[in-house]
Every structure is written in structure tokens, then in C-alpha cells.
Amino acid sequence: MSDAQGAGDVILAVEGVTLSFGGVRALNEVSFDVREHEVRSIIGPNGAGKSSMLNVINGVYHPQQGTIRLRMDGALREFHDMDPHEVALSGIARTFQNLALFKGMSVLDNIMTGRNLRMHTNLLLQALRIGPAAREEIEHREAVELIIDFLEIQAYRKTPVGRLPYGLQKRVDLGRALAMEPSVLLLDEPMAGMNVEEKQDMCRFILDVNDQMGTTIVLIEHDMGVVMDISDRVVVLDYGRKIGDGTPEEVRGNQAVIDAYLGVSH
Amino acid sequence: MKQHIGIVSVGVLLLAGLVAPLATGAGTPGFYTEVLLGGLMAGVLYSLVALGIVLIFKASGVFNFAQGAMVLFAALSVARMAEAMPLWAAALLGMGIMVLVAIVIERLVLRPLVNQDGVVLLMATLGVSYFMDGFGQTVWGSDIYSIELGIAKEPVMILEGVFQGGILINKDDVAAALVAALLVALLALFFQKTSTGRALRAVADDHQAAQSIGIPLNRIWVIVWSVAGVVALVAGMVWGAKLGVQFSISQVALKALPVVILGGFTSVPGAIIGGLIIGVGEKMAEVFLAPVLVKTFDLAGGGIENWFAYVLALLFLLVRPQGLFGEKLIDRV
Structure with a gap:
């Protein structure tokens, strides 16, 4: 795995997270890490488990297996069964795919x-x-x-x-x-439903936040073009499993990723 | 457009009802003003109960059927404790008890039922309502008790120069109105200016988003039920001082239901104005409309006060279901 440009130590680590709803496995032993100051994207087709992943980090869902660890006061600490408001207290903020404003x-x-x-x-x-x-x-x-x-x-x-x-x-x-x-900002499809100009504005804001405020960003996005342009590293999920992880170039060349997005002929 | 016609016609109807007695000379101006003031006083009490309901509905989306029972419970507590200590101490202790009630309700009722349907929560508060009615009597007894606010009971004659015969008003009624106004002002400050108030409004708008920015839902619920409990205490003390603390308080408090329908479930000003409209409306109807009905249709008369509020609420449901100040709910399809 190549080092992302300007990225520092690991600030958020997801380790072997498995999340089931009844018989459905939304996430299956997913592991990845996020480094300080990087833009880390999670992509995947519909139903791949992207939003579930975000909700696990955010404390909305508690995974059956695996741990989430966050850098707090200089050390990675596991957070266990935290509620969303406790997660917020420890420095993780989020936005919502379907606007949840007051x-x-x-x-x-x-x-x-x-x-x-x-x-x-x-x-x-x-x-x-x-x-x-x-x-x-x-x-x-x-x-x-x-x-x-x-x-x-x-x-x-x-x-x-x-x-x-x-x-x-x-x-x-x-x-x-x-x-x-926040030290980590989770963005759940910030570009969904936007036109081209709005998307460009949003991209600019995200990059500026990352640059000027030094905020680490975890981004879920559908728009592949946007993801490839602004991400330092990308995680690819499909049916709840991680099938790719690396820089945009690496992910783009990954056969499993291409298959997941374009389908395989059987 | 059709909506506007409906609401305007109801408004015109209400206004017509308000001025008709004067215009037709059914009562002297002095007597008319007395009835009006009497209605406003009753209205203040309805408003106070409705206020508690609105607060809880705004913050947790629960229609608290138990607000009336909370009023009775608070009044009983204060009345009985005041027998052993000064009234201010009893009131303070009563506030403590209402906060305790809020904590217990959040722990035992709201938290286990979180994310359930509104109907389930409504049924739960219905249960809480009957429990508190009964439990209050178990603890404090079921006689009629009195709360002495220390204000002279005898009515005062005012405006003798303006109206022939002047107007009789009660000092304790005026005090009640002042207390209610003060309470509303305090609540407005609390909601608009404090960070907790902001958190309460945030929770009212969107639970999930509120949690994501670090607002603890459970604590907010305890706060809002406590505030509603304190409002119930004030309502209970005012009511108890006027009419005595007895079981019927809990029943009369049900009038707050038409009040919130009229004012809107999510509006504090709506609760106040709705309460005043209902209070004045039913007094006017009882005093001025009833004789007319009796004469024209040869009825036995009486009892208008019991159904007038509900008919008014029904009318509102037809023309403006969200109430006077409620948020209009538009679901995107």
C-alpha cells in the first residue's frame, strides 16, 4: 500500500468489522485504516455496505464482531458500543445522505x-x-x-x-x-443529487476543509470521477466485503473492482 | 385557496360570536367584560396544560396524554406538603418530585419504547396517566385539598367609572395570569437563547442529526419532561388555588386536547392563544348562546361548556388540520 501524499499516522482503524441484520450480512470482516489529514473514500455499487460502514463508525449500528479504534490524546483507543452522541464527543462529525437538518x-x-x-x-x-x-x-x-x-x-x-x-x-x-x-469528518454522499456546478463547489469545499483546516475526511461517494479526483486512498466494498484498497490508480486497475462495477460475463 | 376560505370563515364565525352579544344587547358592557375576563382566566389554565403537551410533543414526538394527570399529581403533592411546611418550600420540593417523575418516565417508558410507533407511545402515556391519577391518591389521599396562595379571595370592583356597576375581578385570577405570562416568557428565553434550548429545538427537528452532533437524546428527554412537569406544577397550583385540588382536575385538563388541535401541536404561542380562544369561546357560548338555543329550539339548555371546545376543534380539523400555528406537514411522495 503506498503512502498517501502528506498523510500522517493512522487516526481511525476499522478492524474485522462484521455487521448482520438478521440473516443479511451487511459487512463482512471489513478492515481498513484512515490516516491523519487524508481524504479516504469508500466506494462500491448499491448495497455494497458503504452507508452501513459509516453508521458503524458513527455509532448508529454496533457491529457483532470487530472493533473501531480512534486516535484520542495521542493513542489509538477502541470505542466500544458508543452511542452517536458519544462518538461526536470524541471528535467525529458527519453529514447525511438524505439531509437531516433542523x-x-x-x-x-x-x-x-x-x-x-x-x-x-x-x-x-x-x-x-x-x-x-x-x-x-x-x-x-x-x-x-x-x-x-x-x-x-x-x-x-x-x-x-x-x-x-x-x-x-x-x-x-x-x-x-x-x-x-472534528478530527475526522464523515461525508455520506455529499454530491448525491447535485448538478455539475454544485458538485464542483462541493468538491472545492471538501478539498479546502482538508487543506486549510487539516481535517481528516472519510467520504462515501457514488460519482467515480469525483472520488478518483479528490481522494488520497480508496476502499472498495462489494456485498459487504472489501475487494480493493489503495490509491485511485491502483483501484482503477484492480480487476475485482472492474468486475464489481461493470459486471462479469458468466 | 380553498384552505383560506375555510380558515377565514371560521375566524369570521368566532369574531361574530365575540361581538354578537354586545351588538344584540344581550348583556350590558360591564357584564360582557366580566364574562370575557372569566373566559380568559379559564383559558390561561387550559393554556398551561396545553403548553406542557406541546413541549413534550415538540421534543419527542410523543403526545403526552398524561399531562393532566401530571397537573393533578403536582397539585396534590404541593397541597399535602404545604400542610407541613411553607408553600414556597412545598413548591420547590414539588419541582424536585416532578423532575424525579420525568427521570422515571424516561427510564421506564420512553427509553425501552424508543423508535416505536406514535400510537404505541400514546398508549404508554395513557397508561402513565391512569397510573399517576391512582398513585397520586394512594400517596396523598383522595379528599379535596386546598392550596392557599395567600392572596385575598374577595373580588375587587374596578372600572366603576367606565361601566355602570363596574367589573368584578378576582385578585388571584390576575395573579394566575401574571404567573402564566412570566412562565411563557421564561420558556421563550430558555428555548431561544440557551444552548440547551437550541439542543431541544434541534432534537425536535431531527433526532438522528441531533445525536450526530453530540446531543444526548436521553438527557434531552429528561429535561423536556422535567420542564413539562414544572409547567404542570404551576398549572396545578394555580388551578388548585382557584378550585381546590381534586380528581376532576385531571379530567378538566383533557380540554387541553382541543386547545392543541386549535393552536397546533408544535407551537408554544399556539398553545397560549388556543387556550384563550377555547376559554373565552366556551364561556361566551354558555352565557350568551345557550339562552338563544333554549328559546329557539325549546331545549333544556346548559352543558354547552362541555362540548363547545370539542366542536370547535372538530371544525379546525376540517379546515386547518395543522392548527393555527402548527407546521404544515408535506410528505414528499
């Missing part, structure tokens, strides 16, 4: 919820916006404004998210995840 709330409030974990002042002070609570609110608001600028959605700050067009909603989803300042 539709009734404004863009600003949506992204502010991403800072919730970091707000610690007393309820009463917050309600009255006095003293340390006011300072804290301003401090987090500044961080959120930076994200809003970064995603170029300044004009929609106060708009309820439900009223924004799809492409912009996707950006808000990304913004909310960024507000958590």
Missing part, C-alpha cells in the same frame, strides 16, 4: 448547534445573555461566522433552512459538522 431553524442556529458541545456556561446566564455567557456566545458566534464565510452562505444566515435550495442545504449540513471542529 428545518425550522435558521442557517445560523443550525450551525450553532454544532458548537453546543463546547458551550458550558450556566443556563440562567445564557438565558439573560450576561457575563461569561455573553462572551461565550460571541466567541462561538465568531467561529460560526468564519464557517459561514468559508461556505459562502452569508446571504442566508437568517433564512430557515427548509426554504433553501438543495445544494445550499447540503452546505449547511457540512457547516454544522465543521462547527464541531
